[in-house]
Amino acid sequence: MNEGRYPRLYKEINEAIEDRSKSNALLRCMKRGRDTRARTLETLPGGAAFRDEVKRSKARCIEDLPRLQKKFVENARKRGVTVYEAKTAGDVIRYCLDLAKERGIKALAKSKSLTTEEVELNQPLIDAGVDVVETDLGELIIQMVDEKPYHLVFPSVHKMAPDVAKIFTKTMGEKVGSDIPSLMKAVQKYLRPIFLNAEIGMTGANIGVAETGAICIETNEGNGRLVSSIGDCHVCIMGSEKIVDTIEEAMLMILAHPVSASGQLPTTYVTWMHGRNPLGEGEGRKPRESHLIIMDNGRSEMRDDPEMREALYCIRCGACMNVCPTYGIVGGHTFGHIYPGPMGICWTAGVHGLEKAGDFAPLCISCGLCKEICPAQIDMPHMIAEIKHRDAQKNGRRTSHHVMMSADKAAQLGSLTAPLANAALKIGPLRKVMEKTLHLSADRELPPFTAPSFNQRFRHHRSEVTQPTHKAVLFVDVYANFNDPELGMAAVRQLEALGCKVAVPEQRAAGYPFIAYGDMDRARGTANYNVSKLAPFVAQGYDVVGIEPTATYCLKESYPKLLNNGAKARDLSDHTYELFEYLIKLEDETGKGPASNLLTGRKFGFHCSCHQRPLGSGNGAMEWLRRRGAEVELIETGTCCGMGGTFGLKSGPLGHKLSAAVGEPLFELFKVAEIDAIVTESSVCKIQLAEGTGIEVFHPLKLLTLK
Numbered sequence: 242m243n244e245g246r247y248p249r250l251y252k253e254i255n256e257a258i259e260d261r262s263k264s265n266a267l268l269r270c271m272k273r274g275r276d277t278r279a280r281t282l283e284t285l286p287g288g289a290a291f292r293d294e295v296k297r298s299k300a301r302c303i304e305d306l307p308r309l310q311k312k313f314v315e316n317a318r319k320r321g322v323t324v325y326e327a328k329t330a331g332d333v334i335r336y337c338l339d340l341a342k343e344r345g346i347k348a349l350a351k352s353k354s355l356t357t358e359e360v361e362l363n364q365p366l367i368d369a370g371v372d373v374v375e376t377d378l379g380e381l382i383i384q385m386v387d388e389k390p391y392h393l394v395f396p397s398v399h400k401m402a403p404d405v406a407k408i409f410t411k412t413m414g415e416k417v418g419s420d421i422p423s424l425m426k427a428v429q430k431y432l433r434p435i436f437l438n439a440e441i442g443m444t445g446a447n448i449g450v451a452e453t454g455a456i457c458i459e460t461n462e463g464n465g466r467l468v469s470s471i472g473d474c475h476v477c478i479m480g481s482e483k484i485v486d487t488i489e490e491a492m493l494m495i496l497a498h499p500v501s502a503s504g505q506l507p508t509t510y511v512t513w514m515h516g517r518n519p520l521g522e523g524e525g526r527k528p529r530e531s532h533l534i535i536m537d538n539g540r541s542e543m544r545d546d547p548e549m550r551e552a553l554y555c556i557r558c559g560a561c562m563n564v565c566p567t568y569g570i571v572g573g574h575t576f577g578h579i580y581p582g583p584m585g586i587c588w589t590a591g592v593h594g595l596e597k598a599g600d601f602a603p604l605c606i607s608c609g610l611c612k613e614i615c616p617a618q619i620d621m622p623h624m625i626a627e628i629k630h631r632d633a634q635k636n637g638r639r640t641s642h643h644v645m646m647s648a649d650k651a652a653q654l655g656s657l658t659a660p661l662a663n664a665a666l667k668i669g670p671l672r673k674v675m676e677k678t679l680h681l682s683a684d685r686e687l688p689p690f691t692a693p694s695f696n697q698r699f700r701h702h703r704s705e706v707t708q709p710t711h712k713a714v715l716f717v718d719v720y721a722n723f724n725d726p727e728l729g730m731a732a733v734r735q736l737e738a739l740g741c742k743v744a745v746p747e748q749r750a751a752g753y754p755f756i757a758y759g760d761m762d763r764a765r766g767t768a769n770y771n772v773s774k775l776a777p778f779v780a781q782g783y784d785v786v787g788i789e790p791t792a793t794y795c796l797k798e799s800y801p802k803l804l805n806n807g808a809k810a811r812d813l814s815d816h817t818y819e820l821f822e823y824l825i826k827l828e829d830e831t832g833k834g835p836a837s838n839l840l841t842g843r844k845f846g847f848h849c850s851c852h853q854r855p856l857g858s859g860n861g862a863m864e865w866l867r868r869r870g871a872e873v874e875l876i877e878t879g880t881c882c883g884m885g886g887t888f889g890l891k892s893g894p895l896g897h898k899l900s901a902a903v904g905e906p907l908f909e910l911f912k913v914a915e916i917d918a919i920v921t922e923s924s925v926c927k928i929q930l931a932e933g934t935g936i937e938v939f940h941p942l943k944l945l946t947l948k
């Protein structure tokens with residue numbers, strides 16, 4: 242397939258990069274969300290440990306969903322609730338239209354009802370003559386301008402106060418000032434009669450509790466309470482995945498949701514509803530009704546699909562949106578269908594179809610950060626890789642993706658033909674041709690290839706370790722093999738100096754590009770191959786040490802997942818270490834410290850690559866540098882440098898251009914940091930940071946040769 246499938250994406254990425262007003266507002270909001278979450282986690286007993294409980298609880302409840310849903314329905318009915326289990330979006334719409342028609346409804350007020358966005362309920366109701374009004378501020382603004390949510394929790398985050406003032410002035414028919422008190426006053430005045438006159442109040446639910454039949458709504462504005470209690474009829478529309486078994490599990494979600502979303506503990510209002518209170522009946526009012534629509538709309542298929550089931554663990558906190566690097570630039574209208582952001586790709590595939598998800602899935606650069614922050618630890622990167630895979634099987638694969646998935650072969654060829662290949666990479670017109678045909682950005686300065694490769698050198702290496710205290714397989718991956726073999730040899734020397742016997746058995750590049758571009762067959766094939774080659778060494782007592790963070794991540798995290806948690810893959814994962822984590826371990830176990838304080842007086846800014854975060858966040862390398870006298874400061878924005886593995890090597894909006902835009906905030910931090918150099922273990926982040934900052938970037942081992 243050529244690159245032409247995404248004209249909309251290309252256009253919108255270009256627009257977002259040219260006009261940063263929306264993305265600046267979004268990035269500020271995302272940062273606020275991350276910072277407040279981090280601060281709250283520091284004060285929470287157990288910190289982020291609640292994520293394990295959330296994952297366990299959601300996994301158990303989704304596994305047991307048919308039974309829990311039955312129990313929930315029975316208990317809700319006992320409390321006088323009319324329950325309807327809707328199979329499809331069409332069923333939900335029909336039920337609501339019938340309800341409105343039977344009762345001659347003219348006014349309906351909504352609050353906290355994202356599921357109604359999922360089924361696009363508003364328009365059919367409006368077409369049937371019902372005045373539908375969103376009452377939560379963000380949703381109201383979005384409704385007034387007929388847009389979709391930009392962010393799951395902050396749907397109108399891209400509208401600044403002056404924009405909102407203009408929108409209110411136009412809709413409300415009188416001048417509204419852009420200061421916050423004026424905006425709040427205007428919205429209160431506008432909504433008051435809507436609350437009072439709504440005949441149906443419609444809400445969603447954050448949680449349904451099977452053991453009581455109750456629903457829970459968490460809000461900050463309190464509109465959920467008003468909407469559900471003033472009118473005679475309350476309709477709650479919730480997805481079946483919101484059902485948990487017990488009150489204790491509900492309380493866990495009430496903690497996890499706001500902490501993850503914005504660091505709150507808990508939301509201002511937590512409203513429980515157990516059926517309908519007969520308030521005011523007998524005074525000329527109609528009997529009060531409570532309807533609960535439990536919606537499937539693709540959820541059963543997601544549950545039955547082992548690759549997609551985890552999406553149902555989502556508690557809609559929006560935290561994944563606060564960390565996703567490309568979403569931060571392009572926003573939820575581009576990075577989303579109705580559900581935006583990382584979870585939006587998974588949920589769009591589940592409820593709106595693979596085709597729609599495939600239209601924006603290439604925006605995922607597989608950094609893995611969404612999984613790291615998700616309270617339910619949903620492996621969205623893996624799920625998105627599967628979506629890309631299915632999409633490619635149906636619609637073909639882009640040329641640039643084929644090229645990037647062959648990067649290891651190209652590097653091998655480059656090393657074999659090193660002087661020639663390096664000279665060719667410097668010829669501008671040739672790079673332009675390569676950009677046109679291979680979609681490899683002509684503006685990226687690529688690391689030169691080197692011959693002989695690490696593998697060839699290691700074959701001639703004679704170890705002087707006669708009585709090893711440890712044994713390790715070195716996992717070399719692409720860069721240290723074909724671009725910088727001396728880096729690989731430096732790793733060997735460091736390990737051997739600490740009494741470690743080093744083996745380099747047959748191995749392939751780790752294969753993360755197959756995951757990033759969604760070729761899951763080749764990803765599994767590579768995982769199988771490497772596990773089969775390395776597992777016998779692990780069985781003989783070897784540890785496995787990775788030089789490249791993403792490759793180490795593959796061995797530790799991706800291979801077990803790809804190979805269904807097979808024993809050998811698990812065992813390999815358990816015995817895999819990052820190079821510096823392992824060197825520190827050996828230094829501590831052998832008591833052999835650094836030979837000298839070579840780096841005293843030097844100050845470095847450390848960049849932790851995204852895949853390194855679950856591997857110890859670069860603490861091993863920073864400690865290793867500090868033990869050699871260096872001053873090291875971790876410099877980060879809380880998200881990605883933008884390179885996304887090979888993503889930033891590609892040309893155009895879905896490559897170099899977007900990658901550079903993502904990296905800008907981090908580049909600025911490094912530029913003002915007063916450091917001698919940048920240090921990172923990732924070979925691709927190195928390219929990005931050198932280009933974006935103009936500062937020299939080193940691998941920690943290379944600092945030992947600094948003059």
Ligand code: SF4
Pocket residue numbers: 561564565566567568582583604605606607608609610611612621622625
């Ligand atoms: S893996 Fe990274 S780029 Fe992809 S959706 Fe998650 S946060 Fe966004």
Ligand code: SF4
Pocket residue numbers: 393501554555556557558559560561562584614615616617618619
């Ligand atoms: S996927 Fe995880 S982080 Fe994203 S909204 Fe759902 S629960 Fe929150």
